[in-house]
Amino acid sequence: MQETIIERTVRKTLNQTVKTLKLTVNSQEHSVMATADTPLLYVLRSDLHLDGPRFGCGLGQCGACTVHFDGKPIRSCVTPVGSAVGHRITTLEGLAAAYHNVNANPSAPAAGGTKLHPVQQAWIDEQVPQCGSCQNGWIMYSAHLLATIRRPTDSEIRAALSGLKCRCGSQVGILRAVQRAAKAMEEA
Numbered sequence: 001m002q003e004t005i006i007e008r009t010v011r012k013t014l015n016q017t018v019k020t021l022k023l024t025v026n027s028q029e030h031s032v033m034a035t036a037d038t039p040l041l042y043v044l045r046s047d048l049h050l051d052g053p054r055f056g057c058g059l060g061q062c063g064a065c066t067v068h069f070d071g072k073p074i075r076s077c078v079t080p081v082g083s084a085v086g087h088r089i090t091t092l093e094g095l096a097a098a099y100h101n102v103n104a105n106p107s108a109p110a111a112g113g114t115k116l117h118p119v120q121q122a123w124i125d126e127q128v129p130q131c132g133s134c135q136n137g138w139i140m141y142s143a144h145l146l147a148t149i150r151r152p153t154d155s156e157i158r159a160a161l162s163g164l165k166c167r168c169g170s171q172v173g174i175l176r177a178v179q180r181a182a183k184a185m186e187e188a
Contacts, residue, residue: 021085025050026094036082041065043081044091052092052136056165063137063164067091068098073137073144092136095143096120118188119143122181128173134166142178151182 016035023030025048032047044050044067053076056064060078067076068090090098096117115121119142122128129135138161145152145160152160157178166174 021081023081023084023089024087025089026091027088027097032081034081037080038082039077040067040079040081040084040089041076044076044089050091050093054133054136056134056137061163061165062134063141064134066137066140068095068140068144071144071147073141092120092139095140099143117143118181118184119146119177122177122184126173126177126180128170128177130168130170134164135170137164138166138170138174142174142181145178146182146185150186152178154179 016037018033018035020031020033021036023032023043025044030048032043034043034047041053041055044053045055053067054064055077056062058077060075063075065075065077066073068074068088069079069084070087071090096102096115099117100115116124117139119139123135123139128138141161141164142157145157149156149160154175157175161174161178
Protein backbone atom coordinates (compact mmCIF):
# COMPACT_ATOMS: atom_id res chain seq x y z
CA MET A 1 0.00 0.00 0.00
CA GLN A 2 1.36 3.40 -0.96
CA GLU A 3 2.04 5.99 1.72
CA THR A 4 -0.21 9.08 1.67
CA ILE A 5 1.16 12.62 1.62
CA ILE A 6 0.04 13.13 5.23
CA GLU A 7 1.71 9.90 6.37
CA ARG A 8 4.90 10.83 4.53
CA THR A 9 4.91 14.32 6.12
CA VAL A 10 4.33 12.91 9.62
CA ARG A 11 7.08 10.30 9.16
CA LYS A 12 9.51 12.93 7.88
CA THR A 13 8.69 15.24 10.81
CA LEU A 14 9.09 12.48 13.40
CA ASN A 15 12.47 11.46 11.96
CA GLN A 16 13.95 14.95 12.16
CA THR A 17 16.31 15.91 14.91
CA VAL A 18 15.58 18.88 17.13
CA LYS A 19 18.79 20.87 17.52
CA THR A 20 19.97 23.99 19.28
CA LEU A 21 20.29 26.65 16.61
CA LYS A 22 22.01 30.00 17.15
CA LEU A 23 20.33 32.96 15.48
CA THR A 24 21.12 36.66 15.28
CA VAL A 25 17.80 38.48 15.38
CA ASN A 26 17.59 42.25 15.78
CA SER A 27 21.31 42.36 16.65
CA GLN A 28 20.88 39.93 19.55
CA GLU A 29 22.12 36.35 19.76
CA HIS A 30 19.47 33.71 20.49
CA SER A 31 19.58 29.95 20.96
CA VAL A 32 16.45 28.08 19.97
CA MET A 33 15.48 24.43 19.90
CA ALA A 34 13.98 23.45 16.54
CA THR A 35 14.35 21.18 13.56
CA ALA A 36 16.36 22.81 10.79
CA ASP A 37 13.35 22.95 8.45
CA THR A 38 10.97 24.61 10.92
CA PRO A 39 9.74 27.82 9.28
CA LEU A 40 11.67 30.83 10.54
CA LEU A 41 8.35 32.61 11.15
CA TYR A 42 7.33 30.00 13.74
CA VAL A 43 10.57 30.45 15.67
CA LEU A 44 10.34 34.25 15.55
CA ARG A 45 6.77 34.32 16.81
CA SER A 46 6.61 31.31 19.14
CA ASP A 47 10.12 31.11 20.57
CA LEU A 48 11.32 34.74 20.40
CA HIS A 49 7.85 36.30 20.89
CA LEU A 50 8.25 38.77 18.03
CA ASP A 51 4.84 39.77 16.69
CA GLY A 52 5.89 41.98 13.75
CA PRO A 53 6.09 39.20 11.15
CA ARG A 54 2.62 37.73 10.74
CA PHE A 55 1.27 34.45 9.47
CA GLY A 56 -0.76 35.31 6.40
CA CYS A 57 -0.92 32.63 3.73
CA GLY A 58 1.86 30.28 4.84
CA LEU A 59 2.92 29.94 1.20
CA GLY A 60 5.22 32.95 0.76
CA GLN A 61 2.66 34.73 -1.42
CA CYS A 62 1.20 37.57 0.67
CA GLY A 63 4.30 39.03 2.39
CA ALA A 64 2.84 39.46 5.89
CA CYS A 65 5.73 37.37 7.29
CA THR A 66 8.51 39.47 5.73
CA VAL A 67 11.79 39.98 7.59
CA HIS A 68 15.16 41.26 6.43
CA PHE A 69 17.74 38.51 5.89
CA ASP A 70 21.17 40.17 5.74
CA GLY A 71 19.36 43.36 4.76
CA LYS A 72 17.15 41.87 2.04
CA PRO A 73 13.44 41.07 2.43
CA ILE A 74 12.43 37.42 2.54
CA ARG A 75 9.25 35.53 3.35
CA SER A 76 9.89 33.89 6.71
CA CYS A 77 6.97 31.46 6.45
CA VAL A 78 8.79 29.50 3.73
CA THR A 79 12.36 30.02 4.96
CA PRO A 80 13.74 27.15 7.06
CA VAL A 81 15.19 28.37 10.35
CA GLY A 82 18.33 26.31 9.66
CA SER A 83 19.15 28.57 6.72
CA ALA A 84 19.14 31.62 9.04
CA VAL A 85 22.06 30.38 11.14
CA GLY A 86 25.03 32.70 10.59
CA HIS A 87 22.90 35.45 9.04
CA ARG A 88 21.43 38.71 10.37
CA ILE A 89 17.65 38.69 10.72
CA THR A 90 15.83 41.97 11.28
CA THR A 91 12.14 42.06 12.14
CA LEU A 92 9.77 45.00 12.35
CA GLU A 93 10.70 45.29 16.03
CA GLY A 94 14.38 45.84 15.18
CA LEU A 95 13.94 47.97 12.05
CA ALA A 96 14.42 51.36 13.75
CA ALA A 97 17.47 50.23 15.69
CA ALA A 98 19.04 48.80 12.53
CA TYR A 99 18.40 52.06 10.67
CA HIS A 100 19.80 54.20 13.47
CA ASN A 101 22.69 51.74 14.10
CA VAL A 102 21.61 51.10 17.68
CA ASN A 103 21.78 47.68 19.32
CA ALA A 104 18.18 46.48 19.12
CA ASN A 105 16.14 45.73 22.20
CA PRO A 106 12.81 44.36 20.94
CA SER A 107 11.18 44.51 24.37
CA ALA A 108 11.69 48.27 24.65
CA PRO A 109 9.37 50.70 22.87
CA ALA A 110 10.65 52.28 19.65
CA ALA A 111 13.67 49.98 19.47
CA GLY A 112 15.48 50.90 22.66
CA GLY A 113 14.32 54.50 22.82
CA THR A 114 15.58 55.56 19.37
CA LYS A 115 13.39 57.26 16.82
CA LEU A 116 11.26 55.12 14.59
CA HIS A 117 12.47 54.19 11.12
CA PRO A 118 11.27 56.91 8.70
CA VAL A 119 8.97 54.37 7.04
CA GLN A 120 7.38 53.48 10.38
CA GLN A 121 6.90 57.17 11.20
CA ALA A 122 5.41 57.83 7.76
CA TRP A 123 2.98 54.95 8.27
CA ILE A 124 1.76 56.65 11.43
CA ASP A 125 1.69 60.13 9.90
CA GLU A 126 -0.29 58.94 6.86
CA GLN A 127 -2.54 56.68 9.01
CA VAL A 128 -1.96 53.85 6.57
CA PRO A 129 -3.24 50.72 8.33
CA GLN A 130 -6.84 49.68 8.20
CA CYS A 131 -6.91 46.12 9.53
CA GLY A 132 -3.10 46.07 9.89
CA SER A 133 -2.67 42.37 9.15
CA CYS A 134 -0.39 42.85 6.14
CA GLN A 135 1.40 46.04 7.19
CA ASN A 136 4.57 44.28 8.37
CA GLY A 137 5.39 43.16 4.83
CA TRP A 138 4.68 46.56 3.28
CA ILE A 139 6.86 48.33 5.84
CA MET A 140 9.75 45.88 5.54
CA TYR A 141 9.74 45.99 1.73
CA SER A 142 9.41 49.79 1.74
CA ALA A 143 12.37 50.13 4.11
CA HIS A 144 14.46 47.93 1.81
CA LEU A 145 13.37 49.93 -1.24
CA LEU A 146 14.42 53.22 0.38
CA ALA A 147 17.74 51.72 1.45
CA THR A 148 18.48 50.94 -2.21
CA ILE A 149 16.74 53.82 -4.02
CA ARG A 150 16.68 57.09 -2.07
CA ARG A 151 14.02 58.91 -4.13
CA PRO A 152 11.98 56.28 -5.98
CA THR A 153 9.37 57.21 -8.53
CA ASP A 154 5.78 56.07 -8.11
CA SER A 155 6.36 53.32 -10.68
CA GLU A 156 9.49 52.13 -8.83
CA ILE A 157 7.53 52.02 -5.57
CA ARG A 158 4.72 50.06 -7.19
CA ALA A 159 7.18 47.64 -8.80
CA ALA A 160 9.07 47.06 -5.55
CA LEU A 161 5.85 46.36 -3.63
CA SER A 162 4.02 44.48 -6.39
CA GLY A 163 4.24 41.04 -4.81
CA LEU A 164 2.48 42.05 -1.58
CA LYS A 165 -1.20 41.60 -0.81
CA CYS A 166 -3.58 43.98 0.99
CA ARG A 167 -7.24 43.06 1.09
CA CYS A 168 -8.57 46.27 2.69
CA GLY A 169 -7.24 48.78 0.17
CA SER A 170 -4.40 50.59 1.97
CA GLN A 171 -2.32 50.85 -1.20
CA VAL A 172 -2.93 54.57 -1.81
CA GLY A 173 -1.92 55.40 1.78
CA ILE A 174 1.10 53.12 1.43
CA LEU A 175 2.26 54.99 -1.68
CA ARG A 176 1.92 58.33 0.17
CA ALA A 177 3.78 56.95 3.19
CA VAL A 178 6.70 55.68 1.09
CA GLN A 179 6.94 59.06 -0.64
CA ARG A 180 6.85 60.82 2.76
CA ALA A 181 9.53 58.51 4.18
CA ALA A 182 11.75 59.07 1.13
CA LYS A 183 11.49 62.81 1.61
CA ALA A 184 12.23 62.54 5.35
CA MET A 185 15.27 60.35 4.67
CA GLU A 186 16.53 62.81 2.06
CA GLU A 187 16.19 65.72 4.49
CA ALA A 188 17.90 63.88 7.35
